[in-house]
Amino acid sequence: MTLATITPVFNVEEIRAQFPILKELVHGKPLVYFDNAATSQKPRRVIKAESAYYATINANVHRGVHTLSTLATEAQEAARETVRAHINAKHAHEVIFTSGTTASLNLAASSLGQLLLKKGDEVLISGMEHHANIVQWQLACERYGAKLKVIPITDSGELVIPGPTRNPGVFTDHTKILAISHVSNTLGTINPIKELIAEAKKRGIITVVDGAQAIPHLPVDVQDLGCDLYAFSGHKMYAPTGIGVLYGREELLEQMPPWQGGGEMIDQVTFEKTTYAKLPFKFEAGTPHIAGIIGLGEAVRWMRDYDLSAMAAHEHSLLEHATKELLAIDGLRIIGTAKEKVGVISFVIDPAHPEGLEGRAGAGVHHYDLGTLLDQQGIAVRTGHHCTQPLMERFGVSGTTRASFAPFNTIAEVDVMVAATKKAVKMLR
Amino acid sequence: MDTTLEQAQQEIVDEFAMLGDWQDRYEQLIELGKELPLIAAEFKTEENLVRGCQSRVWLTAEPRGETVHFTADSDAMITKGLVALLVRVLNDRTPQEIMSTPLTFIDRIGLREHLSPNRSNGVVAMLDQMKRYALAYSTK
Numbered sequence: 178m179t180l181a182t183i184t185p186v187f188n189v190e191e192i193r194a195q196f197p198i199l200k201e202l203v204h205g206k207p208l209v210y211f212d213n214a215a216t217s218q219k220p221r222r223v224i225k226a227e228s229a230y231y232a233t234i235n236a237n238v239h240r241g242v243h244t245l246s247t248l249a250t251e252a253q254e255a256a257r258e259t260v261r262a263h264i265n266a267k268h269a270h271e272v273i274f275t276s277g278t279t280a281s282l283n284l285a286a287s288s289l290g291q292l293l294l295k296k297g298d299e300v301l302i303s304g305m306e307h308h309a310n311i312v313q314w315q316l317a318c319e320r321y322g323a324k325l326k327v328i329p330i331t332d333s334g335e336l337v338i339p340g341p342t343r344n345p346g347v348f349t350d351h352t353k354i355l356a357i358s359h360v361s362n363t364l365g366t367i368n369p370i371k372e373l374i375a376e377a378k379k380r381g382i383i384t385v386v387d388g389a390q391a392i393p394h395l396p397v398d399v400q401d402l403g404c405d406l407y408a409f410s411g412h413k414m415y416a417p418t419g420i421g422v423l424y425g426r427e428e429l430l431e432q433m434p435p436w437q438g439g440g441e442m443i444d445q446v447t448f449e450k451t452t453y454a455k456l457p458f459k460f461e462a463g464t465p466h467i468a469g470i471i472g473l474g475e476a477v478r479w480m481r482d483y484d485l486s487a488m489a490a491h492e493h494s495l496l497e498h499a500t501k502e503l504l505a506i507d508g509l510r511i512i513g514t515a516k517e518k519v520g521v522i523s524f525v526i527d528p529a530h531p532e533g534l535e536g537r538a539g540a541g542v543h544h545y546d547l548g549t550l551l552d553q554q555g556i557a558v559r560t561g562h563h564c565t566q567p568l569m570e571r572f573g574v575s576g577t578t579r580a581s582f583a584p585f586n587t588i589a590e591v592d593v594m595v596a597a598t599k600k601a602v603k604m605l606r
Numbered sequence: 607m608d609t610t611l612e613q614a615q616q617e618i619v620d621e622f623a624m625l626g627d628w629q630d631r632y633e634q635l636i637e638l639g640k641e642l643p644l645i646a647a648e649f650k651t652e653e654n655l656v657r658g659c660q661s662r663v664w665l666t667a668e669p670r671g672e673t674v675h676f677t678a679d680s681d682a683m684i685t686k687g688l689v690a691l692l693v694r695v696l697n698d699r700t701p702q703e704i705m706s707t708p709l710t711f712i713d714r715i716g717l718r719e720h721l722s723p724n725r726s727n728g729v730v731a732m733l734d735q736m737k738r739y740a741l742a743y744s745t746k
Binding site for chain 1: 628632661662684726
């Protein structure tokens, strides 16, 4: 997708007015919120939808015969249908509500592990995965005697793509599962997952996509991608925390064993045997986060009121501006320079004069120090390893400073951050 | 020691009270951090590492007579400045004094965020570790 060529018709001030938190002051300064990859802010509509559930129709779903239960059930299932349409799933029952991407991926690993993995099999991930798409596959591999394999990445932060000609060794006859992020949370790289999935499918490999960072930025069409499972969180796409989705292709979900027991996931229980409910309830044990689901539905409706490509183009212009301005700082190095990126910029500040430092002039700057001094100036960025420690190791850094943008951010805010960074660097060197 | 631990804290509070805005306070911390390493290079080992989420702190402690002697360092400058202050306050004091005096100065010099439960800076972890050393030496 070439975002740079799209001319945005986009009113940032109108968008900003919908986010009450943007009027807050931090250390007496207007909040500049650039930590959207960790969690996005919420528009008033979403906050209202969640509280309206508690204020007017709070009841448990799918059980009661009373009016409130019916209303709550209808609202929840309307949200499921909204999400279905948004990702173009074939059926609403292919949309499973979880607590978030991490839970979705744990469900996937646990259930697919049981269904598919045996000794000698391989699970393929990439070198840029979030811990949430590494650790549970390690657990599954340990349990079934399978091996975890990793697609390497280039210095610019792009996958060394496995394919028959380019890297024949990555997919092997033993590969059973490909689990990969659509967009890297640390680098911003948009991975060519459609191509990868097509390659995997040819070999009968089940594909799982961590879409946490893609869903707020890109149109996602699960049928077009051809993936088997696709995971994402609500809270990174303007919805409440504690709610997420696992999309699954119906035929596969039917075969997958349940993950957690209890509540709505049962059909009939005797002490001898339990039969399971039909999709999606087979995978939704216990009382769901009904308010969160309703909030998620509202967040999707909010997004769809805008031209998603205009939003993406606006974020891309922020990224381009920030990249250009930040690179003017002596010693600043961007980690993740892929051709296709979302609005995420991750950087380190190396010593300006690597051959030797006179006193401390020109010394490198630790991301923690920078993050702290930016916070003092009202700017929220993320610092650290971003839950991608193997990736940090790949680039030989202990952590980075990451600014991640949303449609409500402005060029002026980028300028505030750049000026604040310069000030902090001056204080620290 | 001529001053009590409480007096040492008060001295720091008084010093910082003369500094105006956030920039002056942080510049002071960074200056403290920029001073010579507080720990010899050979002690910057995995064993002496106190894990914060983002910045690393190294800490050593040894009993000296009735008191505990600390050295420490950090890879982040602001953390290092805070660590320098902690060492200044707690160094060469008796385990009883270290364990019984509440440390309030970081909050009082307007740097409360560094005592927050988010594990980003390692200061809280370092403080816990210093108290654990004090406890260990007090029971010997």
